[in-house]
Amino acid sequence: MRFILLLFFCITGVANVNGSTPAEVPDTMAERVKACTICHSAEDKVGRDAYYPRIAGKPQGYLFNQMRNFRDGRRYYPPMAILLENMSDEYLLEIAQYFSSLQLPYPDPERIQMQPEEIKLAEHLIYSGYPERDIPACSACHGDVLMGVEPAIPGLIGLPRAYITAQLGGWRNGGIMRGGKPDCMSAIAKQLTEDEVNAVAKWLANQSASGKPSSFDVLSSELIDRCSRTILENGGAE
Amino acid sequence: MKRLAIIPRVSWWKNITLLWMCVILQAMAAEITASEPEYSDEVSYGAYLTRIGNCMGCHTAKGGVPFTGGRRLSTSFGVFITPNLTPDKETGIGRWTQQDFWQALHQGKSRDGRLLYPAFPYTEYTKVTRQDTDAIFAYLQSLAPVPQSNPPHDIFFPYNSQSLLAVWRALYFKEGIYEPDQSKNQTWNRGAYLVQGLGHCNACHTTRNILGASQDEALMGGQIMGMNWYAPSLSSHLEAGSGDWEIDEIVALLTTGVTKRAMASGPMATVVRQSLQYLSQEDALAMATYLKSLTENETGKLPGVQFSVMSGSLRKHLDLGGQLYQEYCQACHGADGKGAPGIYPALAGNRGVIMDSPLNTIRSVLNGGYPPTTADNPRPYGMPPFQQILRNEEVALVVSYIRNAWGNRASLVRALDVDRSKGGND
Incomplete structure (x- = not known):
């Protein structure tokens, strides 16, 4: 029992050392695409001066193409172009896969x-x-x-x-x-x-x-x- | 119970922010000695040098065919349109000789003798050896010729005069290849050669005078011409000087764009992606050695402004920013501003945040961004853009807060500063 208590204190002690930083960052796609989901959430969103379509569940190739179009200036929208400026095709494809596979309920018509x-x-x-x-x-x-x-x-x-x-x-x-x-x-x-x-x-x-x-x-x-x-x-x- | 204690608490969705430490080190590299074993021939050696000089960066339009030019460089002197470097005989450099190419890089003169504008950084390229320019030429000539005519430059009067350009050159252009400093070792000299020459770091990391000349080799930092970004000084501890860094960390920043305490953002992220990530180990080490030496003997000073006593109204003002920080930034950057090293940069003590110019920090909040994808960091985490969510006044409050929290001290930011930081998307 004493050993378990000791172990417990060790663990919480370690946790406290790092306690004030945002702990461990999850090694997930959801964490990596927070820059996307601030605008593109489960539903369509209307921002102060723009409209952000839902991207979850759209075909992967479509999302991949659109991201490359934004990045390479074929589809003109500076905020997306800036965000994607230095991303490789491989990574964009992975992001497209992620959003494409995201099953979120659709809003009511x-x-x-x-x-x-x-x-x-x-x-x-x-x-x-x-x-x-x-x-x-x-x-x-x-x-x-x-x-x-x-x-x-x-x-x-x-x-x-x-x-x-x-x-x-x-x-x-x-x-x-x-x-x-x-x-x-x-x-x-x-x-x-x-x-x-x-x-x-x-x-x-x-x-x-x-x-x-x-x-x-x-x-x-x-x-x-x-x-x-x-x-x-x-x-x-x- | 035990498990609960070790599971990190992560709050999703609501509070998201990330500020890149805007270390904008720009640099590139080349090989002084042509006898490097990994280059079997002049063309592949030239391909490496062309990467390190990032010729493609300017000589390719967004989404265009590499090296066909057509990219617009907006400056206060007019708009320069980069030319086609593929060996097409009519629209590219297919009729050029080795000597013509040398004349352009070394003397800043075109094939027909016309003086070139220093938007093309021959002021730096003049330091590149003949052997290296020949190799770059050999590589460019090996590309598939692509016919593409680009529009002419659109330069404002009176800068469109060749005689004025001749005067400018007399004042600011010194022709000559890099001369090694005999008091330094080979690695240092190699780094200096790369940083000052082919890497043309000075093109951004220096203040240009009213005639657009960067007058020193000290990499003192400055607003990048034609871009709404500030390239921090590489020769000051207060900005991006690396005198107290380990060499390995400088190498990591140059080649991956990310280290435990810094990230390349904005134009520097682009330079890392297009160019620096391809540096050979020796060249990365050489550049790091040289860059470190720029501030090695400087003693640390406390950056920013000092408020001896914080007035009540100032504290209130900063508290408003603190509330926004809590809501939008804290989930990633932490209540203590320490971030998550290598993923979400620390804001406490971050020189990119507290340096005099708040421009890069404001831009990071407005536009967000991802560090470059590189071999060592292929799946980077990102910073969301807040332009869509926060008003100018709110961005000013939150940037003022992070510039003055956790022991940081720097000037306050006004909504007007935020407004001026918009636009100029690359």
Whole structure:
């Protein structure tokens, strides 16, 4: 008993020596990505002057590509560029894996009033598209349950309307990705009317998230070809 | 009970902060002797030197093809656009000869005799030996030629005049390769050669005069031209002098960007990633030896301002910062400001925090950041950005607090200082 007590004092003694420092730093990814999770938490977050989308559960290749795009200046957002400036591809891939595998419950869908004709318009765009205007169905690339396609196409459900509208607006203005060849989403977004953008954004925000990203083989070769720059080039490179 | 006592208590999420000690040592290296056994030929030796001179750092645009130039360097004299160094005949240096290249590095003159602007650090490169510049040239010529025309410089009047540049050179440019100091040993001289020459540390770690000239080799520290960062003095104990450091620790900082008490951040983190992590052991040791010698004989002084008595209102002011510290910073940096060595830097006694210029500390709070990923630190921990969460006034309060807690003493920071520290993202 005396030995146990002695041992106990030894241990607490050691603990007290280090007691005022932040103890031992956990050797985990969660600890390493605190710089990310201050803005990107389990839910979408609106900061003082910016909007931070949830990144948990998004396809790994998509997250990896976006981080490299920020770092290398293809996707313009200085706060992300500064944070990632000196990170290797290997580490970014590990971070992408971490967030991709993070299973967090989705927030409840929004409840936005929509007119029946607006719903019809949105569903037509989402499931059929307008081939004559070179607009493919959203589901053709983002999966039939719209939860994305592995490895590099993001899901569309579980995002707030404001974010979807802003992203589509960004693509229409060419403001999401800069330089190089225009990407497929930019070309598609430019075809959409204001009403179409609004209808799609509302409709998507009203759905509850369920299911997982679809596998790559659901994509048609035509779309793979059209979007190769976004979804293939280094996409999910390991 | 026993188990409880040894499980470290970690509070997640809420309180997060990390301030890099902003030791911005810049340096690079090369081989004086070409007969190093590890370099089988001139091209691979040149590749090493090119890394150590970090030519790629400036001669590559963000996300661009290496060495094709196009990077914009904004200065108070105008915007310089770096040229294409690949051996493309029309847009690169494919038509250049060894002699042309030597003339550029050693004399600061282009192939056609045009005087070069010292944004290209020939003021330092002039110290590099002919053998080394030839090896760098051989390496650059071995690259795949990439046709890429870059826009011309956009230099303000009157700096765009070649005759003015000639005057500038007469005043500030001294041509000549490095001359060894016979009173010092070979390692020291090798370090001096690298730091003063190819490494062009002086390009950042010195105050430039109104004409943009860095006039000394003393690495006295200064605001980096065209960047909103302060490169601390390498020759002062109050900033980033390393006279009282072990050589191993200086080597570790140069090659991994992280030590128990310091971290490279901002532009220095980039230099470590792009260049210094590739230093050979001998060269890292040489540079560390030279850098250490810059402050070896300096006696330590207490940095910062001294408040003999802290007034009540000042104490109240700092307490407000202390509350913010508790909420956002303490989880990582600790109530005692001691951090977690090698992971979250200590703020107590951290020279990067208490040096005169609060710029780097403010920027670290605003932008956060990760140390460079290097072979020895491939998965670094990071500092979150607080720009999105804290207002300028709050950043000023918390930085004032950490500059004056745990025995630290330094000037207070105002919201205006925080505002001025924004912008200039690299």
